[in-house]
Amino acid sequence: MSRIAYLLLLIPWAWFAHAQPAAGSAPGLTDAEAQALLDGALANELQAAQDTSHPMRYELRKTSPRLATTKEIFETKDGEVARLMAVNGQPLSAADEQREQARLSELAGNPGKQRHRKQAEDADRDLHAYVDGLNVS
Numbered sequence: 001m002s003r004i005a006y007l008l009l010l011i012p013w014a015w016f017a018h019a020q021p022a023a024g025s026a027p028g029l030t031d032a033e034a035q036a037l038l039d040g041a042l043a044n045e046l047q048a049a050q051d052t053s054h055p056m057r058y059e060l061r062k063t064s065p066r067l068a069t070t071k072e073i074f075e076t077k078d079g080e081v082a083r084l085m086a087v088n089g090q091p092l093s094a095a096d097e098q099r100e101q102a103r104l105s106e107l108a109g110n111p112g113k114q115r116h117r118k119q120a121e122d123a124d125r126d127l128h129a130y131v132d133g134l135n136v137s
Contacts, residue, residue, distance in 0.1 A: 056073075056074070056075040057072065057073070057074050057075075058072075058073050059071070059072055059073070059085070060072075060073050060082070067087065067088065068087070068088050068089060069084060069086070069087055070084075070085045070086040070087075070089075071083060071084055071085060072085050078111075078114050078115070078118055079114060079117050079118030079121050080117075080121060081104070081107065081114075083100065083104060084096075084100050
């Protein structure tokens with residue numbers, strides 16, 4: 001997930017939190033203050049998204065009936081790189097950690113493989129955008 005997409009997921013929450021002050025709390029932000037806060041946050045995220053010297057890094061947890069994985073994702077200009085951190089809530093064994101390090105080393109040493117992964121990510125993103133556009137009508 002890109003930084004901008006993540007921020008866009010937070011905006012509705014920020015508006016909800018603004019509209020629902022906690023009982024006994026001081027009054028919330030004015031509409032102008034809330035808008036200025038959101039505008040500033042979006043500007044910061046847009047600037048950070050363009051700064052290739054600091055890639056986005058986040059944790060992704062996926063759960064299915066049989067398996068739960070935790071991965072650390074690094075977004076770079078060359079595409080996302082995922083590092084498996086845990087399976088079913090347990091850190092990787094020494095052997096699994098060694099295999100993961102070998103996989104990442106191979107990826108780092110093979111620009112063509114990373115380029116292929118980036119093309120697949122871009123195609124997937126474009127397909128989702130196309131399908132989302134069809135669903136809007």
